[in-house]
Amino acid sequence: MTATTASTASAPPPAGAAPASQPASAPRPEPGALHGPVLQWFHEHARDLPWRRPEAGPWGVMVSEFMLQQTPVSRVLPVYTQWLKRWPRPADLAAEAPGEAVRAWGRLGYPRRALRLHAAATAIKERHNGDVPKRHAQLLALPGIGEYTAAAVASFAYGQRHAVLDTNVRRVYARLVGGTEFPPGATTAVERRVARELLPDEDAEAARWGAATMELGALVCTARKPDCGSCPVAALCAWRLAGHPAHAGPPRRTQSYAGTDRQVRGRLLAVLRDADGPVPQQRLDAVWHEPVQRARALDSLVSDGLVEPLADGLYRLPQT
DNA sequence: TAATCGTGGTC
DNA sequence: TGACCAAGATT
Numbered sequence: 001m002t003a004t005t006a007s008t009a010s011a012p013p014p015a016g017a018a019p020a021s022q023p024a025s026a027p028r029p030e031p032g033a034l035h036g037p038v039l040q041w042f043h044e045h046a047r048d049l050p051w052r053r054p055e056a057g058p059w060g061v062m063v064s065e066f067m068l069q070q071t072p073v074s075r076v077l078p079v080y081t082q083w084l085k086r087w088p089r090p091a092d093l094a095a096e097a098p099g100e101a102v103r104a105w106g107r108l109g110y111p112r113r114a115l116r117l118h119a120a121a122t123a124i125k126e127r128h129n130g131d132v133p134k135r136h137a138q139l140l141a142l143p144g145i146g147e148y149t150a151a152a153v154a155s156f157a158y159g160q161r162h163a164v165l166d167t168n169v170r171r172v173y174a175r176l177v178g179g180t181e182f183p184p185g186a187t188t189a190v191e192r193r194v195a196r197e198l199l200p201d202e203d204a205e206a207a208r209w210g211a212a213t214m215e216l217g218a219l220v221c222t223a224r225k226p227d228c229g230s231c232p233v234a235a236l237c238a239w240r241l242a243g244h245p246a247h248a249g250p251p252r253r254t255q256s257y258a259g260t261d262r263q264v265r266g267r268l269l270a271v272l273r274d275a276d277g278p279v280p281q282q283r284l285d286a287v288w289h290e291p292v293q294r295a296r297a298l299d300s301l302v303s304d305g306l307v308e309p310l311a312d313g314l315y316r317l318p319q320t
Numbered sequence: 321t322a323a324t325c326g327t328g329g330t331c
Numbered sequence: 332t333g334a335c336c337a338a339g340a341t342t
Contacts, residue, residue, distance in 0.1 A: 064338080065339095067338090068339090069337095069338065069339045070325090070326085070337060070338085070340095071327080071338085072327095072337045072338095074337095075328070075329090076338090108326080110325055110326055110327085112340085145340080146339060146341080148338075148340090164338090166338045166339080167339085168337095186321080218338080223336060224330085224336075254335060255323095255325090257326075257327080261324090262324080262325060262327095263326080263327095300325095304325090
């Protein structure tokens, strides 16, 4: 509520300029002191994203959550729009071959998500009368839905009270409450407890809180260049109060890509996506020079159900 | 638990 | 320029 855009908030120092160490126990902000400023900030700065509009419905929310798993909003937007136009209900997607989902997925990456979304739509049609289920446990039982996505759909689509703990929220809490720049590699029990404790009591407000903290992490409390001057809770932030200490502990491992099986898989699948029908092995062989790795990548795609082998050395996207 | 799974933008 | 990062799930 109060405008906390204090000009005293300074940009974090470059990594390496570690300040003096401080006691590990900075006073934890009271939940009530955080809710107002963050929710007000969200009210003023939330992006107008299609899956946040009422007309998106639970299916729209669910599709967006699948696509946004590890993929930036800017790249999801056009695919999301086409997807919902083509398959406005789960049953519409379930009625098509899984390969069509893989094709429409385009270059969003991690194409197994497309397969799982198709499988989830099929399960929704068969087990839930074609409606995206409301209960967290039912959502969690669907293919491709884990702890985060189940909470996100239950919260954003149905207004329920669930702790939504994605990479944005984890980073916000690590800084705001934990006083450290980044959260641990894997989600911990302590993080879940903090998330539960900070969750507002009322359903609707809790749902807005989840979206607001995610948005804060996406727009202000970013990984590379946090804009503390624009943060509604900078005055309460343990990390800022400690002088923006640099990341301690082991370096976060970065994933390689060039030369890996993933790159080969990506190239193979791109050929099949862009082809109308079955493709001869020869065309797949052209995407990678090394035959052993090439064969391994193709085998793994078949094993994943992303590619269907036919007779005579032909391959295609899965029809069944 | 840690490794695996795509792709493209940013600094 | 290449390392880092992006609304995770699965095994």
